[in-house]
Amino acid sequence: MRQADSEGQGDAILEWREAFDNGELNALHAACFDHRLFDDDWWAQVNRFSLGWVCMRQSGELVGFVNVAWDGGVHAFLLDTMVVLRLRRRGHAARLVAEAVRHAKDSGCEWLHVDFDPHLRDFYFDACKFAPTEAGLIRLR
Ligand SMILES: CC(C)(COP(=O)(O)OP(=O)(O)OC[C@H]1O[C@@H](n2cnc3c(N)ncnc32)[C@H](O)[C@@H]1OP(=O)(O)O)[C@@H](O)C(=O)NCCC(=O)NCCS
Numbered sequence: 001m002r003q004a005d006s007e008g009q010g011d012a013i014l015e016w017r018e019a020f021d022n023g024e025l026n027a028l029h030a031a032c033f034d035h036r037l038f039d040d041d042w043w044a045q046v047n048r049f050s051l052g053w054v055c056m057r058q059s060g061e062l063v064g065f066v067n068v069a070w071d072g073g074v075h076a077f078l079l080d081t082m083v084v085l086r087l088r089r090r091g092h093a094a095r096l097v098a099e100a101v102r103h104a105k106d107s108g109c110e111w112l113h114v115d116f117d118p119h120l121r122d123f124y125f126d127a128c129k130f131a132p133t134e135a136g137l138i139r140l141r
Contacts, residue, residue, distance in 0.1 A: 012063065012092060014099045015055040019043075024062040032082035051076050051107055054099045056083070056092060063087055066096045068103070074110035081114075094127040101128075 002015050025042045029035075046053050046067060056064030064083040070076050078100060083093045104112050115135055116124055124130045 011058055012087075012095075013057045014095065015057065016099065016103050017052045018055055020055055020062060020065075025065060028062055028065060028082060028084065029080065031084065051109065052100075052103055054096050054103075056096055058087070064092055064096050066093075066100050068100050068112075070109070074108065076104045076107075076109045076112050078112060078114040091127075093123065097128045 002013055002018065020043065022040065022042050026038055026040055029040075030037045049069060051068045051070035053065065053067045055062055064087070066081045067079040068076050069079050078097065081093055081097060083096070101112060112130075113135075114124055114128075114130055115137065125132060
C-alpha cells in the first residue's frame with residue numbers, strides 16, 4: 001500500500017508492507033545505527049514476525065523504515081525507526097511512525113509500545129504522541 005507525501009516534504013513515499021531488498025535495509029540500518037554492514041534476512045524476519053513495516057522511499061531509494069513487531073493479538077511494538085542522515089529533522093520519522101500507528105489501529109491492535117534512549121524523548125513523546133509509562137527491560141546478552 002503506497003501513500004504519496006501530502007505535506008510538501010519532497011517526493012518521499014510511504015509504503016506499508018511493500019517489498020524491499022535485504023541489501024538496502026542492511027545498508028540503511030548500518031548507516032543509521034552506526035555499525036558494520038550485516039547480512040541479515042530482514043525480509044524473512046518481518047514476514048514471519050511483524051504486523052507490518054513502513055518503508056519511506058525517495059526517487060526509489062530506501063531512506064526510512066520502521067518495523068511493527070507483533071504478539072499476534074492486540075499488542076504491537078515499534079522497532080528500528082530510522083531515517084537517513086541527510087533527511088533528518090524534517091518530520092519524516094514522525095510521519096513514518098504515524099503511518100505505523102494508523103495501520104496498527106486498522107489491524108485491530110489496542111496497544112503500541114516503544115522504548116528508546118533518553119535523547120529521543122521529545123521525538124516519541126511530543127512528535128509521535130506516545131504517553132510516558134512504566135516499562136522494564138532485561139539485557140539477556
Ligand atoms: C530518531 C530518528 C528516526 C528521527 O528521525 P527524523 O526524521 O529526524 O525525526 P523528525 O524530523 O520526525 O523529528 C520530529 C521531532 O522529534 C524530535 N527529534 C527528532 N530527532 C531528535 C534527536 N536526535 N534528538 C532530539 N530530538 C529529536 C525533535 O523535536 C523533532 O522536531 P524538530 O526537528 O522540529 O526539533 C533519526 O534521528 C534516526 O534515524 N536516528 C538513528 C536511529 C535511531 O536511533 N532510531 C531510534 C530507535 S528507538
